[in-house]
Amino acid sequence: MALGEKRGRFVEEYLHDLNATQAAIRAGYSAKTAYSQGQRLLKDVEILAAISEAKAARSERTKIDADWLLRRLADEAEADVADLYDEQGSLRPVSEWPLIWRKGLVAGLDVEEIKSEGVTIGIIRKVKLSDRVKRLELIGKHVEVQAFREQVGHGNPDGSPLVTRIELVSPGDGDSEA
Incomplete structure (x- = not known):
């Protein structure tokens, strides 16, 4: 064409x-x-x-393709943040992190050295994680979970209206006798 x-x-x-x-x-x-x-x-x-x-x-x-994407999202959603730390609770070097964490689960890494009189006395490492809830939403949109539907329809399956007639009744317009 x-x-x-x-x-x-x-x-x-x-x-x-x-x-x-x-x-x-x-x-x-x-x-x-x-x-x-x-x-x-x-x-x-x-x-x-x-x-x-x-x-x-x-x-x-x-x-x-869609299968690759869903596998990747599932792997990311199930990744354990504990894999970033050693047995003593210290942050592992990035080179030791599991590959899934190095490929986008960490949105930022901030390292700050604390010095006194030119000598490093401490290091602060801040790890900013990417939005895991967003991953779950994306997964939910691709599978039949229906947990993250954008719109919910209200109607009969055959397309007919839910309500066909509404009558308004004023107070005093009843069957009661005076």
Whole structure:
């Protein structure tokens, strides 16, 4: 399927950051109309097919797919912070940390030496962990847990309305006799 130069370029650019507006600009569409052009292009059947095909090819090349992602998220969610410390409770050197911790579970490491008269008398090490709850949310969105659903629908399974008629009754409009 031949998309043409500009539309083909849009597909390539869209795959960089999944931002249709920026992809349209980088593909050569006017910055003034890039938002609407990007949205229009994402509704085009040929563009969608090309994006889907390119994503599948990229997954094949990188060997990263939904199974890989879920395995990685599960490994990260189950990683034990105790693995970062030795038997005496001291932080291990980074080179001794399990690989899963070195690949993104630690969001930051701050090391501060405390000195007195030019002599180091102590070291403070602060380890900032990445957001583990976010990982659980991502896992929940990819499996049928339904724990992190964005929207909850209220309706009958057949699509019929829950309520078909509501009657308002004023006080005194009852069956009681005066």
